[in-house]
Amino acid sequence: MNIAGNIVEFTGRTAALRPRPAPSLPPLLSLRCLTIADAGGQTLVDDVGFDVPRGGTIGIVGESGSGKSLTCRAILNLLPPGLRVASGSIRYGDHDLTRLDRRGWQALRGVDLAAVFQDPASYLNPSIPVGKQLAEALRAVSGLNSRAAHQRALALLRRVGLADAEGVFNLYPFELSGGMAQRVLIAIAISANPQLLIADEATTALDVTVQAEVLALLDELRREQGLTLILVSHDLAVVAQVCDHVIVMQGGRIVEAGTTAQVLRSPAHAYTRSLVDNHARYSIDAVGQSLPPAPDPAAAPAPRPLLEITNLRAAYGNRAVLDGIDLTVQRGEILGLIGETGCGKTTVLRAILGVVAPETGTIHFNGQDISALRGRELRRFRQSSQIQHAFQDPLRSLDPDLTVAGSIGEGLDIRGGIGAAERAERVATALAAVGLDPALSVRLPRDLSGGQRQRVIIARALAMDPAILLLDEPVSALDAVNRIHVLELMRRMADERGVAQVFISHDLGSIAGITDRVAVLHEGRIVESGPTADIIANPAHPYTRRLVQSVLRLEDGAVSRPSPAEQNPPVPPQRAAIPGEN
Numbered sequence: 153m154n155i156a157g158n159i160v161e162f163t164g165r166t167a168a169l170r171p172r173p174a175p176s177l178p179p180l181l182s183l184r185c186l187t188i189a190d191a192g193g194q195t196l197v198d199d200v201g202f203d204v205p206r207g208g209t210i211g212i213v214g215e216s217g218s219g220k221s222l223t224c225r226a227i228l229n230l231l232p233p234g235l236r237v238a239s240g241s242i243r244y245g246d247h248d249l250t251r252l253d254r255r256g257w258q259a260l261r262g263v264d265l266a267a268v269f270q271d272p273a274s275y276l277n278p279s280i281p282v283g284k285q286l287a288e289a290l291r292a293v294s295g296l297n298s299r300a301a302h303q304r305a306l307a308l309l310r311r312v313g314l315a316d317a318e319g320v321f322n323l324y325p326f327e328l329s330g331g332m333a334q335r336v337l338i339a340i341a342i343s344a345n346p347q348l349l350i351a352d353e354a355t356t357a358l359d360v361t362v363q364a365e366v367l368a369l370l371d372e373l374r375r376e377q378g379l380t381l382i383l384v385s386h387d388l389a390v391v392a393q394v395c396d397h398v399i400v401m402q403g404g405r406i407v408e409a410g411t412t413a414q415v416l417r418s419p420a421h422a423y424t425r426s427l428v429d430n431h432a433r434y435s436i437d438a439v440g441q442s443l444p445p446a447p448d449p450a451a452a453p454a455p456r457p458l459l460e461i462t463n464l465r466a467a468y469g470n471r472a473v474l475d476g477i478d479l480t481v482q483r484g485e486i487l488g489l490i491g492e493t494g495c496g497k498t499t500v501l502r503a504i505l506g507v508v509a510p511e512t513g514t515i516h517f518n519g520q521d522i523s524a525l526r527g528r529e530l531r532r533f534r535q536s537s538q539i540q541h542a543f544q545d546p547l548r549s550l551d552p553d554l555t556v557a558g559s560i561g562e563g564l565d566i567r568g569g570i571g572a573a574e575r576a577e578r579v580a581t582a583l584a585a586v587g588l589d590p591a592l593s594v595r596l597p598r599d600l601s602g603g604q605r606q607r608v609i610i611a612r613a614l615a616m617d618p619a620i621l622l623l624d625e626p627v628s629a630l631d632a633v634n635r636i637h638v639l640e641l642m643r644r645m646a647d648e649r650g651v652a653q654v655f656i657s658h659d660l661g662s663i664a665g666i667t668d669r670v671a672v673l674h675e676g677r678i679v680e681s682g683p684t685a686d687i688i689a690n691p692a693h694p695y696t697r698r699l700v701q702s703v704l705r706l707e708d709g710a711v712s713r714p715s716p717a718e719q720n721p722p723v724p725p726q727r728a729a730i731p732g733e734n
Contacts, residue, residue: 179204179205180206180380181243181244182201183242185199187200188219188223195404197219197222197223199405204348209395209396210399211394211395211397213631216629219404224350229249233598234599244264247260262346263293263344268349269337273545280324282320283323284321286321286343287301289344290304308342312365313365319471329493329494330498330545331358346379347380351385353602354366355367358493359490359699361492362492363390386632387704388427388428388431390704393704397410400421407423427633430632430636431632432706433636455483457482457516458483458620459517459652460480460515461479461516462513463477463514464477464514466496466503466508474510474676475675476677477676477677481653481654482652483619486643486652487667489656490673498544498624501543501622501656504539517538517620520533536567540612540613540616540618546609547605555593556593556594560579560583560611560612560615561575561576561579567616586608586638603629606628614645619652620651621642624656626638627639627662628659669684670684672693672695674695
């Protein structure tokens with residue numbers, strides 16, 4: 153389908169490509185020949201045009217850096233510094249958004265036009281409790297008094313799946329998990345009942361059960377309030393679940409568009425076909441296909457674990473987070489950690505790194521009790537670089553004033569012992585390993601897409617040649633093609649170099665694809681653990697079953713859910729859920 157120079161018009165349930173569209177009803181949003189360029193004149197988004205009908209749901213998919221987020225930011229007049237709309241128009245109703253002044257934007261943005269972006273840390277004030285930020289937003293747009301705004305804020309927090317609304321209200325952004333912060337942003341975005349909501353990877357950091365709740369909420373808002381939705385996502389199943397129509401972008405241009413079912417069932421463009429094909433390669437139904445043969449447990453006794461956690465308990469203030477965690481990781485093994493947002497997964501990694509002090513329990517690495525290290529000994533151990541991490545929020549993990557090369561090489565500089573030439577070579581090798589163009593090495597984090605920043609974080613960890621990697625949602629912002637590239641890299645690191653990994657993900661397809669074993673966390677406890685294939689195929693604990701049942705399957709261009717037989721799998725006799733959990 154050649155769409156260059158045409159306008160993508162969505163009318164009813166069909167998508168047509170016409171040079172001069174004449175819809176029967178005026179669209180809510182119209183983009184015409186939109187081109188975005190940087191200060192040097194390089195075109196980043198080229199001749200993009202489409203119409204969005206009132207009450208419509210449009211998905212935009214494509215690789216990292218394809219222009220999806222830039223297009224959405226241009227709609228909201230939120231382009232990063234140094235970028236500009238070089239040509240074209242963006243019309244919202246009677247408003248030409250490219251000509252709107254500051255007062256006009258104050259009346260529209262956050263009221264009629266709202267957005268949820270993929271980096272919560274960038275949009276929440278770190279010095280103000282999140283509930284107060286939500287209440288202030290409500291007062292600004294609705295004129296509610298303090299008491300009414302407080303009560304409305306609590307109701308919104310509950311509506312986006314934060315059951316402990318009173319507790320969350322008083323938390324600061326740094327005290328929230330990525331998924332909790334994302335839900336707070338969604339609450340702020342919908343607080344003014346906007347006409348148009350742009351959701352840029354809005355469900356990326358959410359576990360599958362909460363993701364389903366948020367998608368249902370967005371659908372409810374569309375049906376009850378006439379909300380128009382533009383959904384940017386790398387997850388084709390989410391797009392198939394929510395969107396009537398889909399736009400596929402590559403290299404700053406629209407390469408394919410149409411009804412979601414039509415595009416995903418019979419993709420016409422080679423890039424779209426690669427997205428659909430690669431999505432299926434790491435789905436929950438392909439569990440274990442990329443794993444090496446499991447060793448025979450009777451062949452030899454198990455060696456001493458590289459990492460061993462025993463009876464780990466941790467708390468934030470008076471709030472218990474981890475309750476008696478026992479885990480082991482062997483050299484060359486990938487252990488998956490899954491569970492809902494706030495269940496303690498990230499806290500496990502922070503305890504391993506010494507960022508969170510355990511109340512009880514021990515953490516042994518290569519036979520050494522690293523949970524007992526303090527002061528100079530702890531600093532010396534960290535400088536050894538044997539344990540490296542990649543957390544899920546790149547903007548909080550990258551120094552905004554360091555280039556990509558500076559960020560990747562910073563750890564090498566601290567450790568010392570290598571010259572400039574070797575440093576440059578290791579930086580280049582790490583960038584190539586995660587599929588990033590070496591030309592990006594001179595850019596700052598703000599000049600990168602969310603997926604590119606995420607890969608920089610992984611490259612920084614790989615450059616240190618660690619014995620174990622702690623990975624917190626390392627592929628959450630990546631499209632299907634780059635996701636597979638990184639996942640296969642992680643598997644090769646384990647198989648060929650013996651690098652152990654603890655891999656947190658809400659994406660059960662990624663967990664099923666590369667992990668050897670998986671542990672399921674629920675309310676700070678491990679409720680189930682074992683070989684990944686066993687846990688996915690025959691979950692014993694009710695919570696694990698609910699996670700597996702909530703996964704969206706993409707089949708023939710549409711979303712399906714597990715069959716009744718899959719929803720009630722037999723409980724294997726060799727493994728049982730922890731007593732007292734239900």
